Amino acid sequence: MPTEFEDFVAVPGVCEVAYTPPRAGAPTLLVELPHGATRTADYEATRARLTGTLPDNLEAFFYVNTDIGTPECAQWLGEALAAEGFGTLILRCLVPRTFIDCNRVVEGSQRGAVVDGLTPAVAAYIEEPADQALLAELHASYHALTERAYRRLCGTGGLALQLHSYAPRSVGIDRIDGEIVKALRRAYEPALYETWPERPAVDLICADGEGTMWSSPELVGAVRAAFAAINVDARENATYKLHPATMGYQYARAYPGQVLCVELNRGLLAEPFVPFGESPISPAHVERMTRPLAVALSPALARQRH
Numbered sequence: 072m073p074t075e076f077e078d079f080v081a082v083p084g085v086c087e088v089a090y091t092p093p094r095a096g097a098p099t100l101l102v103e104l105p106h107g108a109t110r111t112a113d114y115e116a117t118r119a120r121l122t123g124t125l126p127d128n129l130e131a132f133f134y135v136n137t138d139i140g141t142p143e144c145a146q147w148l149g150e151a152l153a154a155e156g157f158g159t160l161i162l163r164c165l166v167p168r169t170f171i172d173c174n175r176v177v178e179g180s181q182r183g184a185v186v187d188g189l190t191p192a193v194a195a196y197i198e199e200p201a202d203q204a205l206l207a208e209l210h211a212s213y214h215a216l217t218e219r220a221y222r223r224l225c226g227t228g229g230l231a232l233q234l235h236s237y238a239p240r241s242v243g244i245d246r247i248d249g250e251i252v253k254a255l256r257r258a259y260e261p262a263l264y265e266t267w268p269e270r271p272a273v274d275l276i277c278a279d280g281e282g283t284m285w286s287s288p289e290l291v292g293a294v295r296a297a298f299a300a301i302n303v304d305a306r307e308n309a310t311y312k313l314h315p316a317t318m319g320y321q322y323a324r325a326y327p328g329q330v331l332c333v334e335l336n337r338g339l340l341a342e343p344f345v346p347f348g349e350s351p352i353s354p355a356h357v358e359r360m361t362r363p364l365a366v367a368l369s370p371a372l373a374r375q376r377h
Contacts, residue, residue: 072202073098075258075347076099076160076223077092077129077253077289078163078340079160079216079219079220080215080290082113082212082216084116084117084120084165084166084209085160085164085165085166085209085212085213085216086162086163086164086165086212086213086216086217087107087161087165088160088161088162088163088216088237089145089146089149089159089160089161089163089372090158090159090160090161091149091150091153091158091159092158093157093158094156094157097156097157097351097372098128098157098158098160098229098230099157099158099159099160099222099224099229100152100157100158100159100224100230100231100232100368100372100377101159101162101221101224101225101229101230101231101232101317102145102148102149102159102160102161102162102231102232102234103162103217103220103231103232103233103234103322104138104142104145104162104163104164104234105165105172105173105174105213105217105233105235105319106137106141106168106172106173106174107138107141107142107162107163107164107165108137108142108164108165108166108167108168109138109139109140109141109142111128111130111138111349112330113165113166113167113360114133114167114169116167117164117165117167117169117170117209117352118170119154119197119274120255121170121197121202121206122199122201122202123198123199123201124195124198124199125196125197125368126196126249126251126252127252128252128261129169129196129251129252129264129296131167131252131255131256131315131347132169132251132255133167133300134345134346134348134349135168135255135259135284135346135347136168136190136349137167137168137169138190138231138234138235138236138337139236139337139340139341139350139352140236140335140337140340140341140350140352140356140357140360141234141235141236141353142187142233143336143340143352143357144326144335144340144360144364145159145161145163145168145234146161146239147308147357147358147361148232148361148364148368149161150219151361151365152365152368152369152372153177154290155369157322157369157372160220162216162217162220164213166206166209166210166213166372168190169194169195170193170194170202170206171192171193171197171206171207171209171210172190172193173210173213173214173318174233174235174317174318174319175189175190175191175192175316176194176315176316176317176318176319177207177210177233177272177317178191180192180193180316182194182195182197184312185244185245185246185247186316187239187280187314187316188310188315189311189316189317190209190247190354191247192203192316194248194251195246195247195248195249196248196249196251197225198278204256205230212246214318216323217318220351221305221325221330223323224328225322225325225326225329226326228329228375229329229375230290230329230330230331230368230372230375231322231326231329231330231331232330232331232333232364232368232369233276233319233322233323233330233331233332233333234333235332235333235334235335236334236336236337237270237274237310237334237335237336237337238270238336238338238341238346239269239270239336239337239338239344240264240267240268240270240338241267241268241270241310242255242258242259242264242267242268243258243267244258244274255346255347256347259346259347263312263335269308270310270334270336271304271305271306271309271336272298272303272304272305272312272335272336272339272360273294273303273304273305273333273334273336273360274305274306274307274308274309274310274311274333274334275291275294275305275306275307275308275331275332275334276311276312276313276332276333276334277291277307277308277313277323277331277332278307278308278312278313278321279312279313279314279320280312280314281313282315283325285313285320285323285330286297286323286330286331286332287305287328287329287331288329289371290367290368290371291307291331292362293366293367293370293371294331294333294363294367295307296367297362297363297364297367300363300366301359301362301363303339303359305363310334311334313332330349333359333364335360337350339356339359339360339362340352340353340356340357341353341356342356
């Protein structure tokens with residue numbers, strides 16, 4: 072790895088690091104995947120380290136609640152930007168949010184409680200104190216690396232993209248506890264599932280609950296326009312807002328106008344979307360849903376040269 076980022080190395084079981092260097096004088100984009108633990112192997116590796124009793128068939132919750140497609144989109148984006156001379160530093164969290172959510176503030180959070188539609192930092196079924204301590208250490212390790220990346224890039228005027236994917240519908244679950252798998256299977260029964268609100272193809276999470284915009288309005292507008300050009304509906308804060316309970320909010324607030332959080336609809340990345348199993352990710356869908364991000368980010372990165 073080139074000298075500039077030689078201190079950004081993978082942390083086994085916590086974070087993968089992929090760095091593509093820019094051409095001389097060009098900037099590097101930080102791409103954070105806080106829910107990047109999308110593989111069955113990621114789930115099994117963390118589960119094997121826990122000693123407490125967990126709900127039966129918990130892997131079903133893992134599959135339905137992980138940000139599938141985001142690693143593939145990040146890789147495609149990195150390759151597209153590299154062709155234009157820009158660098159990317161991609162941080163892929165390997166800790167499944169099934170156990171602890173690395174896009175949540177842990178301190179002061181309540182296990183199991185869903186707040187403003189956001190799943191908790193730690194589920195109620197993580198009862199063993201040793202497991203709680205281990206997961207807190209993994210969370211801290213991930214953010215020790217991530218915080219340095221934001222400081223290194225955004226602290227010098229650079230840009231960061233927080234990339235997520237979400238389920239096609241907002242399913243009504245109000246607590247993440249030992250009954251979560253049963254609750255989800257009920258919620259996904261066809262007759263009930265059709266009653267849940269549909270989510271946009273793309274949601275740009277750029278403002279908080281008070282209406283304060285923490286992302287660049289110019290970049291938000293460019294992203295929306297790029298998606299509109301391919302007839303994909305991209306909205307702002309339609310499903311979520313930047314919330315103080317999220318680490319995404321903390322980083323966006325620390326670097327106003329330099330961080331953009333994007334949610335992509337999993338149904339438009341997978342072929343097909345499988346709620347309770349592995350969803351095959353379509354390379355063609357990944358390209359279609361990621362190219363507009365490259366189109367919008369490229370000129371924004373180019374402006375950093377001046």
